[in-house]
Amino acid sequence: MNFHLLALLFAAVGVSGLDKTTSMDKPFQSSTFKHLKHSACVGLYHRNGRSGCGTTDREIQSGPLYYYNGAENPPAETNYVAVLEEYKFSASIVSTLMGLSGSYLQGILVLNGTVTDTSGDSTSANMNGVVSPGPVYPLGSGTPSENIGYGNTEYPWNGNGDGLNQYDLYGVPIVYVNDEEPSQFIRQASQSQEQESEMGSKIMSNFNYYMGPDGITSKECLTWKDSHNDKWNPKCLPLGGSSVWAFAGSPPPQQVFKSASYESAQGDDAAAADADGNGRKLKNNANIQYNVYESQKPAIIVGTSIDSTSMFHDLAPGTNEGATNTLTMLMAAYLIGQSLNDEALDALSNRIVFGFFEGEAYGYIGSRSFLNDVLNFSCDSDYLVNSVSKDANSELACLYPMRPNMKFKDIGEIAGVLAVDQVGINMEEGLLYVHNDGGGDFGSFLANVLKSSGTSYHTVAASEAQNNNNNGGDYPYPPTALTALQSISGGAYSGAVLTGYDYVFPKRPPYQSHLNWGNGGEISLKSIASAATLMARTALAAAYDDGSFDYETSAAYASNTIAELSPDNEIMKQLYGCLVHNGHCRMFNKHANQDAKNERSRTNFEIGTGASLGTPPNYYVGIYSPEYGQPFVRVGSQVYGAYNGVNYGEKESDAVGMQPRMLQQALRNILNDFLGRGQTDGNGRSCSSESDCTSIDYCLTDSDSATCSAKGVCVCKRAYFHTALDTSISAAVNTDPGFFSLDYDDEQSPIWTEPFWSSTVGVKMYRDTPSGPGYIVLGVGVLAVLMALSFTRKVKSGLQKEKVY
Template sequence: MANRSLLGRILSLLLLLSDRQRHVMAGAGGGGGPANLDNPWQSRVHQLPDKYCTVLFRRSTHSTGSLVGCSTKSKSSAQTSPLIYLSTASEIETYVSTVISSPPTATLTAVIPASLFTNSTLTKLTSHSVTSIILLDDSTPASSPSTAQLLNLNSWGVPISLVQDAESQDLLKSLASSNAESSSSSSSSSSSYNFPYPRYESAFNYYMGPSTATSEICLNWQNLDGLPSPQCKPLGGQSIYASTSSPSSSSTVMIALKIDSTSFFHDLVPAANDAAASIVTALLASREIGRAISAAPSGSKNIAVGMFQGESYDSMGSLTFLKNTVSSSKLSCEKQVGDACLSPLYPDLSFQNLTDINTMIAIDQVGIIQEENKFFSHGYNGEGDSMSQIDYILQSLTTNNFSVQGSSQDTLPTTPLTSLISTHSNPDSVTGVVLSAYDSGYTDPNRYTRFDTYEKINLEAIAAAATLAARAALADAVSSVIEGGVDAAVSWAEAKIPEISVDDELLVELSTCFFESGSQCDLVKTSVASATADAIDATGYSIYSAGLGSPPNYYVGVYSSFYSQPYVVVDGRAMGGTEDVEAFQSSSSNFIGVQASELELTLKYLLASYLNTTAHFHPAVDTDLTPESDANLDMWVVGDGDTPLWTEPNWDSEVGLAVFNAGGSEVNTIFLDVISVLIFLATLAGGFKYASKWKREKLL
């Protein structure tokens, strides 16, 4: 192969590329059917549909390391190795003992059932010649070990993919079995895992940066010309908030919740209990508050609802919002135009008009009941150990089937309430409570996994939680102005807000939307259509939103120009902010916009509708990041604080997992060249998905 002419190699590549294009997903003659890598009329390369573990970066000083997730080692070629299939825990143990006594000469790809995937299994395999893993999705929630324990895994150099469809799983088992048979029939092999040619191998093309990468390095990266060229994007999005209006009030009680989640595979984040249940609960509660608030006496507190994005990544949404509203270091804008700030760019400064948020009801994981007909309140009182008023109110409330009991734990779970306590300029004035279905720790084993799905969600519990949250907020809001004090306020709120039925039409519609149909839900379609029409009327430009997915996916995603980062357009140039107020005001064609996600647009639309008020966006991104003014989008000023600084690297449009028939070293080299040429051609054609331009400027 070393003496082969360049022309010959190119001809071979073109033949394989043509063959790959025509036959990679088809049977002989293009008539469909399973892939056959031995058929000369089919491709020797078969792309597999998979879900993959991606890399995230953090700050270099992060206590548990700057890199989380999975990546291949090389940016110039795919990572290849022969396939082995280990179907049981016993087979894994046998494999380990075999390779200890007789190690293979090549590294291997282990194909295993996802139900066997644990930290222990991963350590055993990667310590004994396995450098890549393919999981076959055989699992059910009952049989699957919790992958939540692997969320902080640093698996750089060991790519991990999940294959879900039955046909691809059967193909992988068959190819691995063929390897095993060829090894057992070979008399020259010194190890049962030395597979003679021809053999079947995997090819992982999942390079996402070097093992030494950090968020600071990738955000401050410069290209070969010395120009800024960030190689990652922050995680983030847009939080949503709305408030009833009570001009005479000096304080606000807020219902708060997270709207995102995570899992080992970022494409599979159903988050039914971790996020969607809270969303449905808060929207139902908002409807009830919107119906009742007009009866509140003059002088009542404001009632606000805050839906925070990015909470699964160190509470970035609530911390950013509360830093700007209740802390001693609130946003100071010197480049304000109307209701917007041009630098740092905030399209909507309405949060500055909120009265002091000193009471909070955080809703967390209310869809799966730990104890029958019971919720728990995790209370906080900044003034001391006594029960706070809002905790007392919540525990005083009941529905026909549910009551609220004080938690047995002294430590608060991490919610927007902990963000309020940590950011408030006067923490002694803060009171709050977490309304949850758990008492002593998170009891749902499927939290932060792909199995947090709707099948176990208790809609009766959600209806009750919404009733309780709405009544508690309303009772607290009127408690200081209604005759009879707190107990009278509780009775008044119970009379004003009827109990929500499990058959409530809106409950059924919201549940179908946020648990199952996602982007296909009429509520989502209507909300996005309304926001798009408003954007076109205001700016002449449409909105191209990141989809919620169907079924929905609640991973926060990246914060960039097409994914929720606000932008200002001056003389046709889109920037992350501008210091030039005069230039911005010089033309009516200049404008400020934000490409919020389908989820964010929907929640903003619905929250405003149910509370009968105006809802607003607020950026949810690391508090130590500021968009650079008068610069292109996706340019950041990185502070030197101690925030986690979560980022996701730019990655190539040709990432993926394939299997191929390795006929020998020459065929292997041709295959690797195929992968490289595919990437090169994609680069020439500009064939990148957004958040992926990694060639010349990719991390070294």
């Protein structure tokens, strides 16, 4: 029995003394701490270099925890991991740590600050002092996007910003600890680390976060070739995805078409194919034509961004950015659809086009792509095809450069842009602001309509930004789709921007921060309802105007036509819940599922419901790939990102498709429902998918077609996807999706990319106990056992002598 005890003692002491990763006192024995739940600061590349975080190579970086409060210097000449409160996380603190400790800083843990600190003060009270990690000049001077700005690019819109998300933090991995309880434990452990060290043990953290090498650019990582075989093997993917745009009213006559001349796709027997073109493909030498009708109506682009960003890319809530922008625009579309039928909209002097643009935080990716295509894109006749080869009535697509549909070319001339930005929070109660330089008739018209079209809760005032423009010179437009259009056109177009801020972004919640959430009633549904009403009325007034720019008459018409949206509107409250709290909500699921079902019936591709915003929603744009919005074309048994061969259409399965994210799928289906009811009251033909919606008589024009809404009703098709990809990048031809060329590089756009990184990345925590104390304990234990055995023998011998034993 004593030998069993001795063996157990050796085993127990051996484990505690020799295994450094399993001897963890509470709470560090928990799996929560072995693999810490966190959100990472990701490294990104751009045209000129790198920004973001990551380790220096594939080796793990580790060190003991050190709680840094800014008052004392970190340990000298020894590796450590800094622990920061999120209200102290800033460019100045990070720069200080990097300057003080050089290569000894192994990483940074940023703690969730919604708990109570050791002094008993609520750390959330310190959030008022939190700075924005975004640049002072958003998408302007000193950023990779400065070359695509317009007007005054040195205006400090984000006065609370320190530009940390533009820093190259190569060699410094940084993560945010998501949950409150682990943050509290880490806080207490790091604050008591000095005492722990004296007892011979330390709480350690290691980082496995290699995000690619330093010193290269997006162009280099996109065109990377392996040295041993010279094979093209990109090391990153572009940022991007899908934008969504929609007509209000019937679509205009088709502006781009190919002559109805076919060649056999299946042999001579196919020459007698049905009139609908089954079994045929468009001749490669057929003539492409661009019709520009004299009666074509100019389009007012009503646009906004649907994304955001932060230092931690899977924690970008964007509540007063992408979320409220999207909600405002959806409700403006709802008001237009509720107030006017197609006949009334078609009779207006101008056309309304809604644009929900993706990737705006990274150089106006969505709006530049869309607006540049509307103005400048053309498709060679060899590559203009039916998007579903077996259906001659399907939408046209361009195989190279890849565009999944060409409907955007039907928009025609652009009148200007009406944009909306950050209206969820008012800088002054009851006031919204309009930004316009007064330099163009159309933009001034929009501004005057806005200022004369208040609601029960809000009036609109002219922004004072120009008067606060210390640099003078060009007008400081906020960074929106209007800036993108002005940049592309060299200022040939004008417009106006409706915002919740005057001459500087709100300080709380901070711009482009993981703290830009909707909490404590800060987001005002009254403000959003007012902004939606104003956007809808102003768009309608602009569509009504006959070119005389009589804003009073047009504004009166719009106000009499569109009733004010109530902040208690049930649809708006449902959408608010989806966009702010639960991006995987039932409403989005229903509409996205229906959109995917429609695409399956149209293309026969296995399109599913895309990746959701998550819970809580995350508005980081993400990578551009076949799983997240990159279009693709199937030719026979091959799938390409773009195609310039001659075999498309030889198989009935040949088609162009795409798999968008859930948000974009839901937006398209919702917009079709809001704007596509035609001449009905919403009670049209029932359906289960798009294939049930042919020959719908309440879709008025020959260029119209129908699809199935999530309500199971055929509606007129009004909404479409558009590629949101940097204008310098295009999908590589005759190659798998995920490969990109720079054939159209304009030497101006920022070209943001995200490097590939291992699935094993992460952060671990453990207690590091040196082996020395273990061996001492082991020796003491062995000695105690031997003494006990000796004592036992002596006692036994004595008892035997006394004949008691």
